[in-house]
Amino acid sequence: MPFQSAGCNPGVEETKKAAWEWADANGLALTPVARKKMLRTRPELWISLIFPEASQKHLDLFCQWLFWAFLVDDEFDDGPAGRDPHMCEEAIARLVDVLDGAEPHGPMERALHGLRERTCVGRSPVWIRQFRRDTVSWLWTYYAEAVERAAGQVPSRADFVKHRRDSVAMQPFLDLHEITAGIDLPESARSLPAYIALRNAVTDHSGLCNDICSFEKEAVLGYEHNAVRLIQRDRRSTLQEAVDEAGIQLARIAERVQRAEKELAEEIEAAGIDGQTRAALERCARDYRGLVRGDFDYHARAERYTRPDLVEVDRRETLSQYFAA
Structure with a gap:
């Protein structure tokens, strides 16, 4: 690996605690299986490794975004919505509407609404457009995969590289980096x-x-x-x-x-x-x-x-x- 490690943000344990408190406060009641999976996923570790110098406030916010994103990912990868294009389309369309300011319904949508409000405050229209574009592009990759699964199709390697660029959900976190770096x-x-x-x-x-x-x-x-x-x-x-x-x-x-x-x-x-x-x-x-x-x-x-x-x-x-x- 040609790049040196900058270590782990010292706020990792505090941000873990804040993430679970945030989930409880937003009604994101995880089943025992889902809870065990999230504990094994350790979103606070990823956030703390890629943002080793972030303030505790930013670290907490970004970890909550990741916690929410992992719940979305597991639902569409492992759950029924990822195998039913119509169900998948409806679910994603609702999330995109909430991201655009629509009234949220249900815990996942309300959690997204709260994250959006806290994240976009003070940001420029240019940054908000970029973050919205990157987040929406990520969400719609689940629909593309659901349709291909239903059709019995497998993407070519070249097509998949382009698809994966959005589906890995890294682009929105590159946008979030600008917040903790104090740039726009x-x-x-x-x-x-x-x-x-x-x-x-x-x-x-x-x-x-x-x-x-x-x-x-x-x-x-x-x-x-x-x-x-x-x-x-x-x-x-x-x-x-x-x-x-x-x-x-x-x-x-x-x-x-x-x-x-x-x-x-x-x-x-x-x-x-x-x-x-x-x-x-x-x-x-x-x-x-x-x-x-x-x-x-x-x-x-x-x-x-x-x-x-x-x-x-x-x-x-x-x-x-x-x-x-």
């Missing part, structure tokens, strides 16, 4: 090709890392939207060969992050960007390195992905082969 990029900066390439590389790394660490669980559920599974199908390879290839691709994506950083510095100079906008872009490039490393470390530590069976051991060994600690 103008539209011109967001339009820089290297900035877009940098965000895409960070997001692609997270998606593939997640697929490597979750393909076994998803295979049991018959879930085909996983890069490792698609590599195995396309190449007619063994499972371990597919994992090895995914590990090689993960290393190449890390190289893309570094290349985009260099190109962003060149574009800043070419465009004559200075002042606060230059400092904000440089802050993004610096912090995104730690975000990639934190996401990688999380997948090696969270019980949601680390199980003691042989296949999981093989997978961790494969990852360590390409990314030295």
Whole structure:
């Protein structure tokens, strides 16, 4: 792994406590099974690893977003809504309406409404549009998957890479990074090709890392939207060969992050960007390195992905082969 760890935010335990209190206050009553799964998922760990310098206030807010997102993810990946396109469409449309300011109904919608209100206060219209676009794009990926499942279709590897860029839900958290970094990029900066390439590389790394660490669980559920599974199908390879290839691709994506950083510095100079906008872009490039490393470390530590069976051991060994600690 070419990026150094910045460690874990010291507020991790406090933010865990705040997340569960928030869930209870919003009526998000988890069943014993769902509660155990969330405890194994450890959203507070991911947030604390990718935002090691965030204030406690921001850490708590971002963790609650992640807690909510994991509930959504498990419902559409594992629950009936993910296998019924009509049910899925209705559920997502309601969430998007709430994100746009509609009256919420039910605990999940009310929780989303509260998160939106706390998050968007004081943010510019440009940032709000970006966050809305990224969040809505993530939500609608569940509908796309539900339709493909119902149709008996499996995406091509190339199509899946584009789909995964939205479905991993990293883009909204790159937007949230601006809050804790105290920046608000103008539209011109967001339009820089290297900035877009940098965000895409960070997001692609997270998606593939997640697929490597979750393909076994998803295979049991018959879930085909996983890069490792698609590599195995396309190449007619063994499972371990597919994992090895995914590990090689993960290393190449890390190289893309570094290349985009260099190109962003060149574009800043070419465009004559200075002042606060230059400092904000440089802050993004610096912090995104730690975000990639934190996401990688999380997948090696969270019980949601680390199980003691042989296949999981093989997978961790494969990852360590390409990314030295």
